[in-house]
Each structure stands twice: as C-alpha cells, then as structure tokens.
Amino acid sequence: MTTVSTGTTxxxxxxxxxxxxxxxxxxxxxxxxxxxxxxxxxxxxxxxPQLLVFATIQPIMFVLLFRYVFGGAIHVxxxxxxxxxxxxxxxxxxxxxxxxxxxxxxxxMTNGIVDRFRSLPMSRSAVLAGRTIADLLRNVxxxxxxxxxxxxxxxxFHNGFGPAVAAVFIALLLGYSLSWVFALIGLSVADPxxxxxxxxxxxxxxxxxxxVFTSIQTMPGWLQAFAKVQPITRAANTVRALTxxxxxxxxxxxxxVWSVAILAVFGPLAVRRYRRG
Amino acid sequence: MDMTPTTTPSGRGSMIEVGGVSKSFGATRALxxxxxxxxxxxxxxxxxxNGAGKTTLVRILATLLAPDSGRARISxxxxxxxxxxxxxxxxxAGQYAAVDEALTGRENLVMVGQLYRLxxxxxxxxxxxxxxxxxxxxxxxxxxxxxxxGMRRRLDLGASLVGRPRVLILDEPTxxxxxxxxxxxxxxxxxxxxxxxxxxxxxxxxxxADQLADHIVVIDRGKVIAxxxxxxxxxRLGSDLIEVEVGAADLERTTAALxxxxxxxxxxxxxxxxxxxxxxxxxxxxxxxxxxxxxxGITPSDLGLRRPSLDDVFLALTGRATGEDVPATPRRTxxxxxxxx
Numbered sequence: 001m002t003t004v005s006t007g008t009t010x011x012x013x014x015x016x017x018x019x020x021x022x023x024x025x026x027x028x029x030x031x032x033x034x035x036x037x038x039x040x041x042x043x044x045x046x047x048x049p050q051l052l053v054f055a056t057i058q059p060i061m062f063v064l065l066f067r068y069v070f071g072g073a074i075h076v077x078x079x080x081x082x083x084x085x086x087x088x089x090x091x092x093x094x095x096x097x098x099x100x101x102x103x104x105x106x107x108x109m110t111n112g113i114v115d116r117f118r119s120l121p122m123s124r125s126a127v128l129a130g131r132t133i134a135d136l137l138r139n140v141x142x143x144x145x146x147x148x149x150x151x152x153x154x155x156x157f158h159n160g161f162g163p164a165v166a167a168v169f170i171a172l173l174l175g176y177s178l179s180w181v182f183a184l185i186g187l188s189v190a191d192p193x194x195x196x197x198x199x200x201x202x203x204x205x206x207x208x209x210x211x212v213f214t215s216i217q218t219m220p221g222w223l224q225a226f227a228k229v230q231p232i233t234r235a236a237n238t239v240r241a242l243t244x245x246x247x248x249x250x251x252x253x254x255x256x257v258w259s260v261a262i263l264a265v266f267g268p269l270a271v272r273r274y275r276r277g
Numbered sequence: 278m279d280m281t282p283t284t285t286p287s288g289r290g291s292m293i294e295v296g297g298v299s300k301s302f303g304a305t306r307a308l309x310x311x312x313x314x315x316x317x318x319x320x321x322x323x324x325x326x327n328g329a330g331k332t333t334l335v336r337i338l339a340t341l342l343a344p345d346s347g348r349a350r351i352s353x354x355x356x357x358x359x360x361x362x363x364x365x366x367x368x369x370a371g372q373y374a375a376v377d378e379a380l381t382g383r384e385n386l387v388m389v390g391q392l393y394r395l396x397x398x399x400x401x402x403x404x405x406x407x408x409x410x411x412x413x414x415x416x417x418x419x420x421x422x423x424x425x426x427g428m429r430r431r432l433d434l435g436a437s438l439v440g441r442p443r444v445l446i447l448d449e450p451t452x453x454x455x456x457x458x459x460x461x462x463x464x465x466x467x468x469x470x471x472x473x474x475x476x477x478x479x480x481x482x483x484x485x486a487d488q489l490a491d492h493i494v495v496i497d498r499g500k501v502i503a504x505x506x507x508x509x510x511x512x513r514l515g516s517d518l519i520e521v522e523v524g525a526a527d528l529e530r531t532t533a534a535l536x537x538x539x540x541x542x543x544x545x546x547x548x549x550x551x552x553x554x555x556x557x558x559x560x561x562x563x564x565x566x567x568x569x570x571x572x573x574g575i576t577p578s579d580l581g582l583r584r585p586s587l588d589d590v591f592l593a594l595t596g597r598a599t600g601e602d603v604p605a606t607p608r609r610t611x612x613x614x615x616x617x618x
Contacts, residue, residue, distance in 0.1 A: 020352050023365040029394065036391045044379040047420065112375035116436065119339045121364040122392045 023121050030123040037117075037130025038137075041104065045138050055100065056142055059093045060149055066213055067153045076215050079244055083158070086150035087167065087240040088212035091232060093146050094175030095207060097139040099199035101132055101179040105186030106195035125271045132179040139175050143168055159245045167242035170255055174235045177259040180266040187273045211236045231258035292317045292444050292475040293338065298347035299499075300333050307333040309499040310347070315477060315492070317443075320470055322490030322507075323479040324591070330499040331479040332372075335448045338477065339369045351444050365393075368442030372449040374433035378422040382413050382432050385421060386439055393440045400439070407435035411465065427458035434465065445469060447478045451485060463488055483587030493587075497595050510590045517559045518589065519566050521552045522579035528552070534573040538566045544592060553589065556582075 045052060066074075066085050076084040105128075108114045117127050147155075147168075157164045186195045209223055210216070210232040216224050227233050234254040241248035293315035300308040308330045315321040325331050336342035337349055340360040349356045351363045369375075376385045386407050390400025408417045411431040421429060430450065437445060447466070451459040466489055470476055480486050486493050487507045495503040495510070503510060519539060523531045528550045532543060539562050541555030556562035563582050570577060 020354055020362065020366070022354075022359060023362040025361060026394075032394060033392055036388055040377065040380065040384075040388055043384065044377070047379045111378070112371065112373040113377055115339075115341055115371070116369070116375035116389070117392070118341050119364055119367065119369040120389065120392045120440070121361045122394075 025121065025123060030126050030129070033123045033126030034129040034133060037127055038133040039130075041131055041134030042137060044104075045134065051100070052138070052141075055097060055138070056145055058096065059089055059142070059146055062092065063089055063146070063149055063153060070213075074214050078246075080154070082150070082154040083156065083244050084215075084240065085213065086146070086155040087243050088210075088236045089150065090143055090146055090168070090171050090239055091174065091236045092207050092212050093142050094139050094171045095178060095203060095232060097142055098135065098175045098178040099182050099196070099203060100138070101135045102182035102186035102189075102195040102199040103192050104135070105131055105183055106189055106192040109187065110191055124275050128180075128183050128270055128274055132176060132183060135179050136172060136176045139172055140168075143171060157243050159241075159243055163242040163248075167239040170238050170242070170252065171235060173259045174231060174255060177262040177266075180263055180270050183270040184266055184273055187270060206230060206232050211240075229254075231255065231262070234258060290316055292352050293321065293477055294348070294350040294353075295334070295338070296348045298334065298337060298344045298349055300330075300337065300342065300344050306499050308337075308344070311496065311499070311501055313494055313501070315475060317475050318470065318473050319491040320466070320476040320478055320489050322486035322493040323477060323496065324481075324483065324486045324493055324587070325479075325496040326481060326595075328498075329496045331496065332448055333499075334496075335369075335371075335446055335477070335479055339367060339446055340364055365440065366443050368437030368440060368445045370430075370434045370437040370445070370447050370450055372452050374426075374429035376421050376429060376432050376436060379420060381418050381420055382408060382424070382428075382435075383417040385432060386435055389436045390439045395439075403439050403441075407438050410438075411435045412461075427454055427461075430454060430458070430462070431465075434462070438469075443473075443475060445474050445476045447476060449479055449481065452481065459485075483591060487587050495591065495594060502594050503590070507587060510587060511585045513590065513593075517556050518583055518585050519554045519556055519563055520579070520581050520583060521554070521566070521570070521577045523550055523552070523575060523577045525550045527575055530573065531570070531575050531577070534569050534575065535566060538562060538569060544589070555585075 063085070066089075067082055071081045071085065074081055105114075108117075108131075114127070118124075182195075182199050185198050189195045189198050209219070209227045210230060211227065212232060216227040216233065219227055231254075234251050235258075237251040238248060238255045240246070241251060291314045293313065295311055295313040298308055298311045299306070311330070311334060313321070313323075313334075323331050323334065333342065337344050338351065338356060340356050340363050343357055351366050354362045354366065356363050376382075377388075380388065383404055386404035387397070387400045390403045391397060393400070395403060408414050411434065413428065413431060413435065416424060416428060421432065424432065434447075434450065445466075450466070451462050454462065463485070466476060466478070476489075478486070478489060490507065493504065493507055493510060494501055503513075521531060521535065525547075528545065528547065532545055532552055535543060535552060535554060538556075539554040540557035543552050543554045545552050554562075554566070559582055566580075570580075
C-alpha cells in the first residue's frame, strides 16, 4: 500500500486541522431546511407550468367523462351523480397528485442535486419533508380548482361551509401521507420514467376499485370486500358525507387511521432510504 | 515503487487522510486499500481512467458513500463518525453540475447558503460574492436551463464555495468543457489554492493534473499504482523521449532497428504507428537513431525529441493510453506499476 504525501509549498498559512469545532445541527435545522427545500420545489412547480397543466387537465377530463359520458348510466342512491362524483374526483386528484412526489424526487436523484444536498450539513429528512410539503401545496391548488370545475358542471355543497373545509382537509391528509409512499418509490427506482410507472401501477386499482366513481354495491363480493376497507373508499365516503351530508364518523375515523398509519410506516422507510444513499 | 515521501507528520497538517479504504459494489472492487494524505493548502491530483475508482473515493470523502473498510478523515474528522462536521468543511463540485435548472443562478446559490444556515442576509451576500467571482453576474437572474455547459459548471463550483470550504473536492471539474472554459476553471482553482484551500482534484486529463496538482496519485482498477509530483512521475521514464512515426508497414522493422538506441524499452503505439524510446543522453541518442534509420533505409514521417508527458507515464504504468476504458478482463500488471512497500 502506498502512503503518499507531499512536501510543503510556498503558500502561506492554510488553516490547520487543529481548530475544528464539531458541527451539531440545531433542533431548528429540520424546519429551516424543510422550508428552504419546499420553497425551491414551489418555484420549480411555478416555473414548469406544463406539469401543473398536465396535473389539472387529467382530473378535468375525468370530471367531463364521468359527468357527461358515463354519468347518465350510473345510478347512485340518495343524490345526483354530479354531487356523488365530485367528492370522489377530489380524492382521486390528491392521490394522483401525490405520485408527483415520486417523479420529482427521482428527477432530483438523477440530475445530481440530491448529491449536493447530501454533501451539505443539513437535516436529512428535510429534503423529503420539503418535497412532500411543496406537493401538498400543489394539491391544495388542484383541489380548489376541481371544486371550481365541479361547480361549473353542477356540483353543490349541501352540508355547510365548516364540513366542506373539513372535507378538503381530510382529502389532503390522505394525499400527504401517500406522498411518503411515493417518496420511497421515487428514491428506490432508477429514473423518473420508472418512477412515473411505479407510481401509477398501484394507484390505478386502488382508485377504480373504490367508491370514487360509483357505489361499490354493484361490484362482485370479493372486490367489494377489498373496495370497502381500502383508504381511497374511506376517504371518498368521508369527503362525500362532509360535503353532501350523511353519517361520517366511521369513514372519517378510518381515513385518519389509514393516513396516520401510512405516514408512520412510510415516513421512516423513506427517510431511511434517503440516508442510505 | 514508491516515491520517497517528503515528510508530513501523519495527521497534523494533513487535511485529507485516507487509510486502507476499500469499497466493493457486488463483485466489482471499486477501491482496494487506498491510502492518501493531502497536506493543507495543496492540490492533490487523483488521476485515472474511467472506472478507476476516482468517483467512488470522492463520494466516500464527501460522506455520500460509506467505505467497506478503512478510514477517511477531513481535517482530522472521520467522515463516518461525524459526517455533519465533515460536510461543513468540504465543498463538492462534480462532473455533472448539481444545480437546479428551474432556479436562477442566484436562487441556486442563496438556497445552498440557507442550507448552510447562514441566514438569508449572509446567504445573499455570499451568493453575490460567488457570482461576481465566477463571472456570472449578468446571468445571475436567468434560469439555469438557459446556461451553457461551462456556465453551469461554474455555478456548480460557485455553489460549493458558498460555505467557504477548507477542502474542495472537484470530481472531473473540466470534463467535457471547451479549452477556453477549462483554462478559466484552472485559474479559479489556482486562486482558491492561493487563499489556502486544500483541493482534491480528480481528472482523466494528465495535462490538468500536470498544471494544477502539487502531488499526483495515479489509480487504476481501485488501486494506487503510483504517486509523486508530476516531475517525479515523469522522471521515471528517463529524461527525454525520441518519438518516431513511420508508415504502418515499416513499424515492426523500425522497432527492431532502433532496439539498441536509447536507454530503455521502446513503447509502440500501433494505432498511430509511433515508436517512443526513452533516452539518457538526448543529442547523441538522437543522432544514433538518425544514423540507424538511414542505414536501414527507413524515412520516418516524423521524428523528434520531447519531454515525457504524463500520458507516457500512464501508458507505461497501466499498459493503456488514458483515453481507453478499463478492459473487462484483468490484465497483467506492468512491471513499472510496482505495488510498493
């Protein structure tokens, strides 16, 4: 083995190693860094409008498709189809929106900026927190837009302002917790294209085998059993009950349990994956 | 063979210390027992072909990757025991500019400053300083996606300077840059060293190591195969070289004819049909070569005497030219590439 070293040079007084103070991240580091990263991601979102357009056109297409093409053939008990549909669309929108966490993180990994972040004395988990917070804020925008579009095609809140706000909040909570699943996916795949695919594959059956577009009563028994308990049905039912009225407690409780459980499992997994590099 | 180590008392004064570092990826051994010590305020060149292990070593020193075994310290701080202190001491700039395309140059630098938790005000003034220094003031408020390759690389270097690093780790900082921009980068790096920054520079360009590095470590297939100053490395090939270029048909005949000339084994580059002979007494040896060629009736297309380049050193050490990638099957280690003491 070779030990190499060079002689002294003429350059004057380089700082020697004797004076190193250990650097400890202050407790505030996580929050400060998460805000900086979130801001950076929001600037990115604002400057790449084509991404936002794509993220909004797709749910608008779904609204038009189900409102005017399939809607006439779908009968749901107790309300008009448009009042049934839009709460479902709100949940679908936040779930699809959460997949952008996978794509964005994967892009950051591919183009090297994650290496920059990892080489800085900053909070590790702040990179993921900043990303998911920015994606959450984007989801807020898209959900509000969907309410506007929904209102345009005949949707109305029938249960008052407070529950309507709660409905938006609960949808965003599920979307935020799913962002951490997609963070893990984004950190685990090789490139953004794979992240896109790996994000959508699990989401499709979850969104369609749910009460997002139609009542699960007409599904075969085995599918009903799955559709009934999964988080997207729970969230759609909650949002629907909050906007249109009806019993809410069970579905609300399950949506919160699902969201907290997903966050508790996938948050640490994603952070661990990020640390490992 | 080892270059005589000019004394640096181990530890003290040494800003980068690497001891017995190994790293494998599956069956690929990226680094095998690498040792290195870089005194404060100097430039260490880390020279090797693609796939030699340069980037792996850089990633270990930058706390991006943990070694399988061995120790690495920056300014006496172990990269695994205390990564955050190491991160506060280093600046990393790479081959792939790690900047955000959607942000402006200034926004990128301010963001990095904020992530060092300098506070917004200081982060802004450091960003201005870096932009000024790297000649990016005019482009500062344009999104990086409008920047040229050279500008991105400069911004990336600027980002690594925001934290005022004592140790700058540059992973192939000029790969893919045009000659003009490369010269600018060299000037920046020299300035930083003047100010006392210690630099580890990986490169595939021998000229770059020759120009910038006080000391050079040559690595190949994860192992240190030589080290020394550029002068020391060159002197291993004899003082000068005779270079003869002939028609491809004459190559073998010429090699045979010149076998007694000079004071070392000729190197034959068949692709360029060129023969290189180390010489000890340049002028008499050159004259002898001329007489020999004349007698054999060979008229070379080019003939000259030149100082050896690091390319020659590399070729002699590895049996490959610098441009060639590492072959899949391991080759015999050439005699000159002694695994020393």
